[in-house]
Amino acid sequence: RxxxxxxxxxxxxxxxxxxxxxxxxxxxxxxxxxxxxxxxQRVWNRQISTSVSVGPEWTSxxxxxxxxxxxxxxxxxxVSDQFRFGSASLNYSRGxxxxxxxxxxxxxxxxxxxxxxxxxRKLSINLTGGDMRxxxxxxxxxxxxxxxxxxxxxxxxxxxxxxxxxTATDQSSASQLPANAL
Numbered sequence: 001r002x003x004x005x006x007x008x009x010x011x012x013x014x015x016x017x018x019x020x021x022x023x024x025x026x027x028x029x030x031x032x033x034x035x036x037x038x039x040x041q042r043v044w045n046r047q048i049s050t051s052v053s054v055g056p057e058w059t060s061x062x063x064x065x066x067x068x069x070x071x072x073x074x075x076x077x078x079v080s081d082q083f084r085f086g087s088a089s090l091n092y093s094r095g096x097x098x099x100x101x102x103x104x105x106x107x108x109x110x111x112x113x114x115x116x117x118x119x120x121r122k123l124s125i126n127l128t129g130g131d132m133r134x135x136x137x138x139x140x141x142x143x144x145x146x147x148x149x150x151x152x153x154x155x156x157x158x159x160x161x162x163x164x165x166x167t168a169t170d171q172s173s174a175s176q177l178p179a180n181a182l
Contacts, residue, residue: 009039009053017098017105031061031105033096035074052077059096059105059137067105067137072096086117091130096137105137112147126151145171 001007015033039053054075061067074095081088092111099106112130119125128149135142151165 005043007041009037009041011037011039011053013037015098019104029062031059031067033105034058035095037074047082048079050077050079057096061105065138070137072107086115088116089114097134099134099136103134103136103140103143106134107137108135109133122155124153126153141173143171143173145169 013033013035016030017032018030035055035057037053037055039051041049041051043049052075054073057072057074058070059067059072060069076091076093076095078089078091080090090111090113092109094107094109097106097108110130110132112128114126114128116124116126126149128147130147132145132147133142134145147167147169149165149167151163153161153163155161
């Protein structure tokens, strides 16, 4: 903590992905992601706060033809605002993930925004929306996606709360699927 409004942080992460028994469909048995983050958080006033975190990220795998070893930049940034009637946030993140579908490992860029409001401490709504780009670490191409979610929470009593939520996702890709994905 630097002072009452600012602080610095550091973090190291290590993630190991294992794909046992995949010798034909997926010619890789494992890959490793490690990263070091350095962050700064600032509370500007009662309503607005920001944070940023950035650092190097290292990727290596058991088959460098599928997932080549690389060094990249990972990070995140966010700003949040507390209004009298609710709160809003804007977030960005970039980093390597385990992939999904036919992508073995992927670099993911996500930007999202959210809004939350509480009505008389019994009813609250949360809205989230964003855009995500997932690029394969090899030559698999990329997937673009948009997402949105809504959640309504109702407090029925001191010990009972109910909620309903809905999430929608739209994905597209101009890339050709690899032969082992069919």
